[in-house]
Amino acid sequence: xxxxxxxxxxxxxxxxxxxxxxxSSAQVREVGATNKTxxxxxxxxxxxxxxxILKVHRSNFSMSGFVESPSSEEISALAHRRxxxxxxxxxxxxxxxxxxxxxxxHEPTPxxxxxxxxxxxxxxGDKLFGGPQxxxxxxxxxxxxxxxxEPLFRALRCDKLCLAALxxxxxxxxxxxxxxxxxxxxLQIPEDELRARAAEICDQLSKKCTSxxxxxxRGAAKAGGGTLPKSTMPxxxxxxxxxxxSLADFAATLRAWNPPVIGYxxxxxxxxxxxxxxxxxxxxSFRRSSQRARSxxxxxxxxxxxxxxxxxxxxxxxxxxxxxGSFAGRKEEKDHHRSRLRRIESDRAERQQxxxxxxxxxxxxxxxxxxxxxxxxx
Numbered sequence: 001x002x003x004x005x006x007x008x009x010x011x012x013x014x015x016x017x018x019x020x021x022x023x024s025s026a027q028v029r030e031v032g033a034t035n036k037t038x039x040x041x042x043x044x045x046x047x048x049x050x051x052x053i054l055k056v057h058r059s060n061f062s063m064s065g066f067v068e069s070p071s072s073e074e075i076s077a078l079a080h081r082r083x084x085x086x087x088x089x090x091x092x093x094x095x096x097x098x099x100x101x102x103x104x105x106h107e108p109t110p111x112x113x114x115x116x117x118x119x120x121x122x123x124x125g126d127k128l129f130g131g132p133q134x135x136x137x138x139x140x141x142x143x144x145x146x147x148x149x150e151p152l153f154r155a156l157r158c159d160k161l162c163l164a165a166l167x168x169x170x171x172x173x174x175x176x177x178x179x180x181x182x183x184x185x186x187l188q189i190p191e192d193e194l195r196a197r198a199a200e201i202c203d204q205l206s207k208k209c210t211s212x213x214x215x216x217x218r219g220a221a222k223a224g225g226g227t228l229p230k231s232t233m234p235x236x237x238x239x240x241x242x243x244x245x246s247l248a249d250f251a252a253t254l255r256a257w258n259p260p261v262i263g264y265x266x267x268x269x270x271x272x273x274x275x276x277x278x279x280x281x282x283x284x285s286f287r288r289s290s291q292r293a294r295s296x297x298x299x300x301x302x303x304x305x306x307x308x309x310x311x312x313x314x315x316x317x318x319x320x321x322x323x324x325g326s327f328a329g330r331k332e333e334k335d336h337h338r339s340r341l342r343r344i345e346s347d348r349a350e351r352q353q354x355x356x357x358x359x360x361x362x363x364x365x366x367x368x369x370x371x372x373x374x375x376x377x378x
Contacts, residue, residue: 001054003030004031004032004037005033026052032069035066036067053078055086076116079119086118090121091127091227093136102233110136119139119140120137121137130184189275197236198216213241213243217239218237221273233275239271262276
């Protein structure tokens with residue numbers, strides 16, 4: 001098997017293409033250099049024993065500068081002349097051209113690879129394809145049929161749930177209804193729509209949460225998931241600065257909610273990127289942020305502000321008015337507010353604990369149900 005040194009990539013989970021090929025007992029022949037591989041390198045490496053030429057697309061990183069690699073068309077022509085199968089691993093599985101998603105960098109599609117003369121093309125069922133996690137191989141019928149006869153195929157085949165989800169995704173792709181695929185739907189949201197949503201959320205939060213400084217900000221979103229490493233998309237963010245807690249505490253509390261609200265801290269602000277939030281989730285995100293702000297506001301005033309001023313004022317009036325019992329009145333007032341603060345913090349801890357217990361019980365019941373069902377079947 002022939003592969004360029006510049007394509008011995010590492011994918012998610014620490015898996016390396018070179019180690020995977022070695023585990024398959026294939027004899028790997030590396031050609032070219034890390035940054036430059038020419039067609040002549042492939043030609044010189046071909047032997048009578050050569051069974052495959054493999055090209056791996058760099059879907060999770062990019063190289064620039066003094067680099068060179070032959071196109072799929074050039075390698076395909078060479079492989080066909082020598083009657084050697086040519087396989088290309090695309091990785092990300094972009095079926096829709098990325099330009100249609102508003103992304104400048106072009107990601108090769110399986111259709112383009114097959115049109116260039118590739119015999120088999122491999123790509124992911126998730127990532128830019130938008131379906132469940134799976135590996136898809138397409139190409140010449142006789143080669144696909146040979147793969148299906150491999151005993152390992154049965155051990156690695158998808159189950160019915162995965163196939164059902166994959167079929168639904170394929171139907172949406174063929175019907176050009178990519179708005180029904182969550183990952184692609186988020187990528188296609190126009191910036192004007194994001195800004196309109198941000199204005200509405202900021203307006204509602206500003207009215208209900210006086211303890212938060214809220215503004216509309218700008219961000220740069222990435223597709224992630226091992227795809228489009230060079231591409232960024234302009235995005236709109238909700239920028240929040242809590243007055244009564246640190247940014248880290250504010251972010252941690254939102255993450256602990258059920259469902260959690262995930263943002264990031266940048267430029268001394270907590271940011272919610274609307275490119276990562278579905279429109280139907282706006283109300284939930286707004287509600288969680290406002291609840292956090294109100295709990296912080298109450299705790300802050302009882303701990304630092306109104307309670308201290310109020311008991312000092314009232315204790316002072318008692319001292320000037322009566323001349324007796326002033327210390328006892330001041331201590332009673334202070335104990336009262338401390339007790340109230342403890343109740344607030346206790347209630348918050350209990351709500352979070354109940355939320356975690358509810359999730360654990362749900363999964364526990366589900367596990368026991370599946371376990372009992374398996375015992376009955378056995």
